[in-house]
Amino acid sequence: MIEVDAEKCSGCKKCVKVCPYGAVTMADKLAVIGDECNLCGACEQNCPEGAITIQRKKVEIDESKFKDVWVVAEIAENKLKNVTLELLGKGRELADELGQTLCAVLIGKDVKSYTKVLGEYGADKIYLAENDLLEFYNTDSYNMIISGMILQFNPNIVLFGATHVGRDLAPRIASNLELGLTADCTGLSIDEGRLLQTRPAFGGNVMADILSHTRPQMATVRPNVMKKLESPTDKVPEIVEVSVNVDPRGMRTKVLERTEISGVGAVKIDEADVIIAGGRGLGSKENLKLLQDLADELGGVLGASRVIVDEQWLPKSQQIGQSGITVSPKLYIGAGISGAIQHLVGMKSSDTIIVINKDPNAPIFEVAKIGVVGDLTQVIPALIEAIKAHKAAQ
Amino acid sequence: MKIVACVKQVPDTTEVKIDEKTGTLIREGVPSIINPFDQFAVELAIKLKEEHGGEVSVISMGPPQAKAVLTKSLALGADKAVLLSDRKFAGADTLATAYTLALAIEKLGDFDLVLCGLQAIDGDTAQVGPEMAQRLKIPQITYAENVVFEDNKFIVDKLTESGLEKLQVKPPALVAVITPSDFVPGNPPFSKIMKAKKKPLDTWTADDLGGDPERFGLNGSPTWVKRVYSPPRKEKGEILTDPPEEVAKRLVEILAKEGFL
Amino acid sequence: MNIQTFSEEQDLFRESLREFCEQTIVPRRTELEDKKEIPDDIIKAMAEFELLAPSVSPDFGGAGFDAVTAGIAAEELARADPTCSIPVLYLVQCSWGHVFNKFGTEEAKGEILPKVTKGEAICGIATTEADIGSDLGNMVTTIKPTDKGYVINGNKNYISGVREAAKYGGGHVTLARQDLEAGTRGMTMFFFPLKDVPGVTISEDEEMGREAISTGGFIIDNVEIPKHYLIGEENKGFYLVHIGYEYARGLIALVCVGAAMKSIENGIAYIKERKAFGRPIGKYEAIQFALAEHYTRLEMARDFAYKALYYLEKEQSEGKYSRMEVSKIIAMSKLLTPGWAFNAIDDAMQWQGAFGYSRECPDQSALRAIRSFTLAEGSREIMRLIVARELLGKDFIAYK
Ligand SMILES: Cc1cc2nc3c(=O)[nH]c(=O)nc-3n(C[C@H](O)[C@H](O)[C@H](O)COP(=O)(O)OP(=O)(O)OC[C@H]3O[C@@H](n4cnc5c(N)ncnc54)[C@H](O)[C@@H]3O)c2cc1C
Numbered sequence A: 001m002i003e004v005d006a007e008k009c010s011g012c013k014k015c016v017k018v019c020p021y022g023a024v025t026m027a028d029k030l031a032v033i034g035d036e037c038n039l040c041g042a043c044e045q046n047c048p049e050g051a052i053t054i055q056r057k058k059v060e061i062d063e064s065k066f067k068d069v070w071v072v073a074e075i076a077e078n079k080l081k082n083v084t085l086e087l088l089g090k091g092r093e094l095a096d097e098l099g100q101t102l103c104a105v106l107i108g109k110d111v112k113s114y115t116k117v118l119g120e121y122g123a124d125k126i127y128l129a130e131n132d133l134l135e136f137y138n139t140d141s142y143n144m145i146i147s148g149m150i151l152q153f154n155p156n157i158v159l160f161g162a163t164h165v166g167r168d169l170a171p172r173i174a175s176n177l178e179l180g181l182t183a184d185c186t187g188l189s190i191d192e193g194r195l196l197q198t199r200p201a202f203g204g205n206v207m208a209d210i211l212s213h214t215r216p217q218m219a220t221v222r223p224n225v226m227k228k229l230e231s232p233t234d235k236v237p238e239i240v241e242v243s244v245n246v247d248p249r250g251m252r253t254k255v256l257e258r259t260e261i262s263g264v265g266a267v268k269i270d271e272a273d274v275i276i277a278g279g280r281g282l283g284s285k286e287n288l289k290l291l292q293d294l295a296d297e298l299g300g301v302l303g304a305s306r307v308i309v310d311e312q313w314l315p316k317s318q319q320i321g322q323s324g325i326t327v328s329p330k331l332y333i334g335a336g337i338s339g340a341i342q343h344l345v346g347m348k349s350s351d352t353i354i355v356i357n358k359d360p361n362a363p364i365f366e367v368a369k370i371g372v373v374g375d376l377t378q379v380i381p382a383l384i385e386a387i388k389a390h391k392a393a394q
Numbered sequence B: 001m002k003i004v005a006c007v008k009q010v011p012d013t014t015e016v017k018i019d020e021k022t023g024t025l026i027r028e029g030v031p032s033i034i035n036p037f038d039q040f041a042v043e044l045a046i047k048l049k050e051e052h053g054g055e056v057s058v059i060s061m062g063p064p065q066a067k068a069v070l071t072k073s074l075a076l077g078a079d080k081a082v083l084l085s086d087r088k089f090a091g092a093d094t095l096a097t098a099y100t101l102a103l104a105i106e107k108l109g110d111f112d113l114v115l116c117g118l119q120a121i122d123g124d125t126a127q128v129g130p131e132m133a134q135r136l137k138i139p140q141i142t143y144a145e146n147v148v149f150e151d152n153k154f155i156v157d158k159l160t161e162s163g164l165e166k167l168q169v170k171p172p173a174l175v176a177v178i179t180p181s182d183f184v185p186g187n188p189p190f191s192k193i194m195k196a197k198k199k200p201l202d203t204w205t206a207d208d209l210g211g212d213p214e215r216f217g218l219n220g221s222p223t224w225v226k227r228v229y230s231p232p233r234k235e236k237g238e239i240l241t242d243p244p245e246e247v248a249k250r251l252v253e254i255l256a257k258e259g260f261l
Numbered sequence C: 001m002n003i004q005t006f007s008e009e010q011d012l013f014r015e016s017l018r019e020f021c022e023q024t025i026v027p028r029r030t031e032l033e034d035k036k037e038i039p040d041d042i043i044k045a046m047a048e049f050e051l052l053a054p055s056v057s058p059d060f061g062g063a064g065f066d067a068v069t070a071g072i073a074a075e076e077l078a079r080a081d082p083t084c085s086i087p088v089l090y091l092v093q094c095s096w097g098h099v100f101n102k103f104g105t106e107e108a109k110g111e112i113l114p115k116v117t118k119g120e121a122i123c124g125i126a127t128t129e130a131d132i133g134s135d136l137g138n139m140v141t142t143i144k145p146t147d148k149g150y151v152i153n154g155n156k157n158y159i160s161g162v163r164e165a166a167k168y169g170g171g172h173v174t175l176a177r178q179d180l181e182a183g184t185r186g187m188t189m190f191f192f193p194l195k196d197v198p199g200v201t202i203s204e205d206e207e208m209g210r211e212a213i214s215t216g217g218f219i220i221d222n223v224e225i226p227k228h229y230l231i232g233e234e235n236k237g238f239y240l241v242h243i244g245y246e247y248a249r250g251l252i253a254l255v256c257v258g259a260a261m262k263s264i265e266n267g268i269a270y271i272k273e274r275k276a277f278g279r280p281i282g283k284y285e286a287i288q289f290a291l292a293e294h295y296t297r298l299e300m301a302r303d304f305a306y307k308a309l310y311y312l313e314k315e316q317s318e319g320k321y322s323r324m325e326v327s328k329i330i331a332m333s334k335l336l337t338p339g340w341a342f343n344a345i346d347d348a349m350q351w352q353g354a355f356g357y358s359r360e361c362p363d364q365s366a367l368r369a370i371r372s373f374t375l376a377e378g379s380r381e382i383m384r385l386i387v388a389r390e391l392l393g394k395d396f397i398a399y400k
């Protein structure tokens, strides 16, 4: 499946260096591919001599059968999620480039009212499925309905938000229909008519460009990465009502209890544009007040590293990181957070990262755009004062 | 209760470094570990077994070296292990991985619960769990922090973006877990490691699994990695060490420039 | 690369233990120094992780460690606890638990060892006296058979774990003279309890380091112990005591390597960061050369220590190699390693400048602790005597 052409291989070791699995070794100045090889292709792409080839099976796709770009809409607390609007923004670009239609898939109980906003943010057409049993997300029913729609309408591209719901649902559908699915994309573009999907892997240490050779091409996309339309239009989308039969017996998981811990109506941390996060360096719960004041000035929400949640100073819904929520706000201010890797992977794709820490060696400085070495109990009050002064001056 | 836990061997991505000059990953010296969420899955499986009786099987697909994570799982208290190892499995995307794992789970026989991690820290997709559940035609719950068994049902605590949900599902089901904040990974002592040595650990190849050979590995994978490269390096940040008032001034300048004020 | 290759299980054990140490011991260093005792919860965690007398057979709650595995734990514990208090408790119980387990009576083992492995009692070693250390044949403590058991008189001094044994229970594997005419051939080994024993007066010493484990002495005034506390045969104690010593010496070498390697690693991190005269001090060859030498010595010491323990294990479990051969190779391992380790830590502290001398720096704890190992369980001079005796033969023993 993977072969090294002994004639061409110059023994330069480039492949040894680029292999993320450490699978390539050199024997007699010839690259040898070991068992650890996962056929990821890094060596193939990087070989200056073109000596390494992976045999891939040829796949013929009848592109003409698959049309349109779909965005699966997500609603939380009576509001469309930001990521849905962002996906419409991106979807618009893709659809225009392909000369196809941008469609939204809207599922729920009494959700027709959302079609207006979906249209304003770019959707040409909306596939609408309404049923009283669809009030809350359920893997089984949503899978059944969307899989059915895909089979019926043959879209070319289907995009989901990489949210807790999207990441639960999209792979279920992909497996149901035997489709490729690219996870957590941070970039989407059209490459020779195909969807080129860019995503981080290895904890953000590498980026991968991925293509699917099944249709529709499916991807989940990180929130806060794509841009929604800057000036919403007043377009009225076409609505296609899809009748659905929902059998409650087919919904095999039941919600017994729902606890909203971030406070009803509060901006969810994964959707926030501005996050002010605190860590161990806060020292005492009282200092959270400082962060709250700063958040109020900047219109942000509070986030936390794991210790703060363990201490129960903030609820679990505010925990950023590997076992919490992954965020990528426009502005992240971290105070007293040293930057354990588990926290870093959850925030390092934020746009502007400002950190305040006493210890100049704290790992979080490595991802910071602005690093302040100082005492947060002095820096933050000073910052709040300065912001107030700035606002007053305007 | 019969439980199957899926464990993946992964490079400790927290120790992966980027070569400053070439911009490539430095794999050398990076230890291979059990995917952290999967260790919780295994320990949760063992806890359920201890409370309700039964058997815990662990499976892993990977190169022969992946045996280490199975041995560790056995030392933690799992009863038997199967390594799925074959060159034909190489290059599997999540769909092919889920196909292979699901075949193995079916081959192991009846089960009540499949536990897996929400996501592996290398591939990072979180897709294998739901894709397996679909293939096994069983319900799934993802982002789970705990599972208990009551009245013949699993009660699962699930983390949502705005809070928590308590869900109920009848066996057989698949639950994909994240580590709750109070989880301290267990470390097996020596005698358990020695006991693990005596527990069954089989290796199954593509032939052992049967199934459609076209659906394993690279051939069975609809996604293709076209290019792998290192992310554009963020330029080194600006470090401010001035007194708080000075720092505050500079920060306001930046915040204003970026449109946050 | 190790000459001694470890089994897959041993590698897994080291990995598991290192995690255990990171979770349980590493964050508690200053607490060990300040409170001057090993906190109960650590003892409990060690019991669960089978680190208390793990050489003892599983019948008595032990983990059935072989000597090489025991060495792995010694090395890892010393990396985690620079005060070496935990490693000392570990190595003493592992070594003397082995002797007790192998030569004690079933009754005594059933009574005492399960408590030791659970962390409810101590099993130490007491040979040294106020006026005698190396020259055991001239000790003053005596043991006399009675109808019911034995009566002991005398004293022991500089003994590790006395306060703990008096507080929690357990006691010490002890040596005394029985046939006063026969010198070292008239010595008997037995278990001597320390908690609430009438006729025993306990004292404590203040030590330079290893603050979380006590060192002390006890005067024994006509104390009777039951017959089943006898270890091995009467008048054969001097032979048995060397098995325990050798076990302990082998482990001490790895405690030294573990602690010193950790200091060297701390030193490396520091010299890469710290700048003097415009560049990291790690750029100066004076520093680099010292680093290279310490590291080389420690790696050599490490491999040799595992080799020595491997010999001991083969001799103890399979009768391979002679006692004398094992004595020699173990003595070689303990002869130079504590000194090398001490010097390595000394330099690692030096590289860290004033910080190295501050309480905040773990390496100063290690320095003070490691200094004891040129003495404890046999001084370095005695190690030289043993090696030379094996090379030249008995006729060349100087003091005969
Ligand atoms: C750079 C890069 C990017 C990739 N992107 C994609 C992509 O977008 N889409 C895609 O389909 N594939 C992708 N792949 C392939 C994917 O990494 C592999 O299919 C991998 O085998 C499983 O995916 P994962 O690591 O993301 O597992 P996840 O789905 O994150 O794993 C979830 C859980 O499934 C179980 N599990 C996963 N793998 C195994 C295993 N081998 N043995 C036992 N249990 C297991 C574990 O319990 C794990 O915690 C990518 C690969 C690379 C190298």
Ligand SMILES: Cc1cc2nc3c(=O)[nH]c(=O)nc-3n(C[C@H](O)[C@H](O)[C@H](O)COP(=O)(O)OP(=O)(O)OC[C@H]3O[C@@H](n4cnc5c(N)ncnc54)[C@H](O)[C@@H]3O)c2cc1C
Pocket (backbone or CB within 6 Å): C124, C125, C126, C127, C128, C131, C132, C133, C134, C135, C157, C158, C159, C160, C161, C207, C215, C372, C375, C376, C377, C378, C379, C380, C381, C382, C385, C399
């Ligand atoms: C921290 C600590 C803890 C200890 N814990 C215990 C314990 O738990 N149990 C226990 O029984 N003992 C314990 N000891 C005592 C230790 O075993 C003795 O210190 C050691 O055996 C040396 O005995 P000594 O101190 O009486 O010195 P001595 O025997 O009096 O010797 C003094 C010096 O003379 C040297 N010397 C002696 N004979 C010769 C010779 N023939 N040629 C050249 N030089 C010679 C010695 O090497 C030493 O340097 C401990 C010691 C320390 C420091």
